[in-house]
Amino acid sequence: MLRGGVAMVDPSAARPGESWREVLDRRALVPRGFRFFRRSLTFIPAERPGSPPSSMTISCLHNQGPEFSAAAVTTTNRFPGAPVILARERLSRGRLQAILVNTKVANVAAPGGLEAARQVAAAGARLFSLPPEEVLSVSTGVIGWSLPLEEMLREIPALPQGSCGVGGFAEAIMTTDRYPKAGWVSLGEGGHGVADTGADPGADIRTGGSAGTQGDPCGEGTGEGRGGAASRVATASRGRTASGNGTAPVILGVAKGAGMVEPHLATMLAFFVTDASVPPETLGRVLRRVTEKSFNHLSVDSDQSTSDMVVALANGASGRSVDEAELEAAWQPLADRLALEIVRNGEGTSHVIEVVLRGVPCATLARDVGRHVVNSPLVKTAIFGNDPNVGRILMALGDGLSRYDHRGVIDPSGLVMTIAGREVYREGAFLLDQETEDLLCASLRAAAMDPLLAGVPQDRGTVPIVLDFPGNDREDVRVIGSDLTDEYLRVNADYRT
């Protein structure tokens, strides 16, 4: 369960004076053959010559092979950014060797944007002597602004001097994220899944959020991995790297952003890399299914950016291949975890809202209605205020049904609503009294994070809302959302003042 996942997060994983980036660098299990680099620069936006210099981070993810399988899913926004257009073009061949990521300028609807993206990718290709069409340029930032091409082309050749670890890369692609987000899962013995779901005791997954309270990420040579492996593979990556032939393959995921939650930065990005041997077709199929169930089920502010992108790379460096089912079973909980992390560190988020739809015959309908509930400004503000205003949840559900359940497959009269384990609605009426009110208030307060606290994950669980339509035996559909806080407003409206 996602709540269990959240419950595992423990900021105390950081040693005294150690940043969350350093925790990730130290604990992350990095698939063989992937390297990370980062540099930064400053520039004056051409559209605002009068403004002070803006700072940009350029980072790079380099796949050393031996294989170069690649797949991506991109935003469905009808005004996709140049990087999205480039990705659709280059991923069609299923091969990618390097990805460059820049912050501050999203390169969306900017004059000459696509050509600029090609030039950035070409500079990255020259860096590692790669075919340009196997390098991707990804951007996150202001929509409508042009890339500071001159400054970027000047800085890219210096990327090798900025070799860094997973934590450094996860931090480099951040915009207003409150902490770097990375997770990993081993495909080794002990199988796959999430240890804290209770579904598979032998399971083996770690995320940055959970690393601190976990045992060793995989059941082998960790002590050696900490130091030896780290030094031995220093050029590949800081942190531990699965090493030696026959070692279990690993899937590593890095994510940033939470939809359009920042005044001018606009991207949700996630990168998955594995040293398992996976053909691009398989990688793409699994990526699409895993993404649908994870990232497509979250919303921070209901705004789909022009730049959302999830990219997966597989290089076979482990010498092991995995079958499609095994890959998906290991990958899904990792993607779920990263999706949750994205909401948990959403701009100004103080509560994570977890809506579970039960007994809805159609998964897409359940997702749309669930998203409608977590996106309701009145549900979001009530939860922000620790106010168990259950009537608003009913309102949002009824509104969502009227918008999406055109064929009337859901019978509203069957609804049973449970919040924080307390049944509050059944047989067409609420069950409200002072005790229920007090219990719900207390559970909301317990789930409240401090939106101003940045740097490390906060564990306050979620606000669990179950909307059950008994009679249909279907798989639960879970949608994760964020509340609406004054900090969200401050960042998104008052930033000029």
Place this chain on the structure above:
Amino acid sequence: MLRGGVAMVDPSAARPGESWREVLDRRALVPRGFRFFRRSLTFIPAERPGSPPSSMTISCLHNQGPEFSAAAVTTTNRFPGAPVILARERLSRGRLQAILVNTKVANVAAPGGLEAARQVAAAGARLFSLPPEEVLSVSTGVIGWSLPLEEMLREIPALPQGSCGVGGFAEAIMTTDRYPKAGWVSLGEGGHGVADTGADPGADIRTGGSAGTQGDPCGEGTGEGRGGAASRVATASRGRTASGNGTAPVILGVAKGAGMVEPHLATMLAFFVTDASVPPETLGRVLRRVTEKSFNHLSVDSDQSTSDMVVALANGASGRSVDEAELEAAWQPLADRLALEIVRNGEGTSHVIEVVLRGVPCATLARDVGRHVVNSPLVKTAIFGNDPNVGRILMALGDGLSRYDHRGVIDPSGLVMTIAGREVYREGAFLLDQETEDLLCASLRAAAMDPLLAGVPQDRGTVPIVLDFPGNDREDVRVIGSDLTDEYLRVNADYRT
């Protein structure tokens, strides 16, 4: 144009020491044969025995006939309140003689709610010796709470002692509205329409917001009407009443609320009454068309309440009948104006956003996409911050198209975006420079209202955004929205503290 409508609003219509309610009472043109009453009471919610007393206003709209045509449109929320269920039942006969309205408790999903609504209506029927099935009970307030039936049945018989005018009724049905809203239009010579649209110089419409700066609402006996008519028809209504046979019929509209914009109150209500003779079938057809183009094109916070209702009554007291086309032509601008007023006084609203979609082949698609743009939290917060973050508008439009334009009837590449008269996007790219930035900033500041100023309408125009897809010669579709402010958050989240 709606902007013109807003531009007419002038708080100076109030005389020294005169409230906006009194301005409406003095200036409103009231159709013959309609009376208004109001009383108030206090009660302790059964669901919160520990809480301090809540106050409730009960008001009544009484149609004295001779005809009793009635029609209504109600929310499509799948969890409609008891009053909505009752309205659908009773309006099916097309006859209504009185409407009771209470605040504070919405009577939605409350145990025994429908029976309670019937008892309230019955009490109103006894008051005027009417058939119970021709009386409606309408509620606005907390979802899930039960009506304080005992207190209400005790107070209703005293309603006749609370005779009031249009302003008093418009104020009585308010929840957190910032000022009472009423408008009227005469079907007399000079035709119909909105004087400030420029469409019809001879047109003749007034709204509460505009009364102050208008000449006489209709071209006849106003001086006499002020005093004489008022006194002569004191039992019918304070304010002026069209009098005598052959006088032009009048349509009066009263509205409250702005969707679900208050912590616990949840209704957008509008009532239209006319002394024209209109068969219920005609009244219903025109009401549905007028509502679709007005109230169905506004959004404050994207949350459709469980209790939204628009009711129209016609009594033929003018001795005049109007044909369907004439009725619609006069009614539409009045409904448009009231819809705008609802947004302008939305909870915490500081900017009214006016999105015009041009060249969209399907009106419903244009409405859905337009609503998606005005409902984007990032568009709303940017406008609140007087930040011309045009990229967010493109994002929201592209996101809306991906959600609603399933058949791809709109070609995004054709988009021309104009804000405050300035073209900012064409041929797939933004046209941004410092001058444009400064011009847009200035126009946003000029359109900013003070969300804390209540009591009277504020005129700051709108933020006009034109999304033009050239090539299709279609009627413009206009969607009105509100920005997202800290005052909205304060009222909807912090009210407990």
